[in-house]
């Protein structure tokens with residue numbers, strides 16, 4: 232068990248460098264579309280502030296190339312100012328002269344948000360001199376950024392190795408839920424994988440074959456697996472270079488006696504049809520493109536979901552952003568909500584789809600992790616969590 236902030240004593244007046252993941256979805260103008268990740272970090276910020284620590288927040292936002300005004304964390308500082316009146320400050324530099332003095336001058340319980348760590352090229356390179364300089368701004372390091380803990384970057388991996396450290400409350404919840412899934416899942420354990428990123432998810436699926444009892448594959452990625460099974464998918468989105476690996480994964484499942492279920496019908500449109508009329512089909516022919524699972528697949532998948540003891544879901548089952556193709560994803564969300572299983576949903580789009588469906592409160596745990604969740608399943612841990620000290624019993 233990792234040491235948590237609750238194990239830290241005498242926080243009064245201590246400078247705590249708290250790494251959070253405020254990488255919220257933004258549009259091209261930099262408008263923030265969903266503040267879930269910020270809200271989820273608030274209990275940790277609140278706890279540290281109430282204990283009298285000087286809380287220094289660090290985060291990245293997006294993948295900027297140097298300074299980009301649309302990727303500034305200033306709007307998040309404004310948001311936090313409403314949550315913690317008269318307590319929040321913002322620094323538009325991290326290493327400039329005067330930052331250390333500003334931190335020292337904070338009253339106990341006050342919060343200072345530092346500007347986007349990725350404005351410095353040393354961040355992603357995990358430059359240890361840069362990490363060392365950041366470390367001089369704090370007495371302790373806390374990692375509450377599960378969703379970026381697969382990245383060995385300076386502000387999370389570098390600083391975490393230098394300072395005495397602990398995990399935050401969000402991280403504790405995330406690790407607890409991943410543990411439920413991977414260590415001792417209630418059976419049957421049903422994993423549902425969809426979305427579009429076949430290449431990113433194939434290793435995760437292979438690992439899930441080891442630990443889950445049944446895997447349901449939908450979304451665009453299912454077409455690559457259908458091709459591997461010799462089933463025609465017409466003009467649907469596939470990753471041809473991933474077909475051999477998909478085949479290997481399916482063979483591996485057969486060898487292990489695990490069931491992998493693929494869609495048996497589809498909602499498709501024809502590329503040549505200017506009106507883009509949708510059709511429900513068992514087989515895709517000519518220039519059809521599949522954008523969602525069909526009603527028979529919804530029934531097939533829902534039956535498995537209703538029998539499950541544990542459910543893990545990552546990746547929408549169709550192009551849910553388009554009104555015409557959201558039914559598969561929403562009905563699967565409904566089946567999960569109706570089932571008695573302990574349910575965990577991870578992935579930016581998946582969580583957003585669940586929220587849109589209005590069923591978020593019926594899911595046991597919505598993870599803030601996307602890539603990190605997949606990496607955790609593959610490896611059973613994350614590098615930026617591994618470096619955190621164990622609890623002293």
Ligand code: ADP
Nearest residue numbers: 426427428450451522546549550578579580581
């Ligand atoms: P998550 O963010 O939950 O990990 P992904 O990013 O892997 O999920 O996948 C989400 C994307 O997959 C969405 O933009 C959705 O439109 C797309 N998608 C799902 N099914 C299809 C499909 N059949 N055809 C095209 N895109 C699809």
Ligand code: 3PG
Nearest residue numbers: 252254294378379601602
């Ligand atoms: C995420 O949104 O998955 C994390 O914040 C990590 O972001 P990254 O993929 O840009 O490293």
Ligand code: MG
Nearest residue numbers: 578579580581
């Ligand atoms: Mg996504």
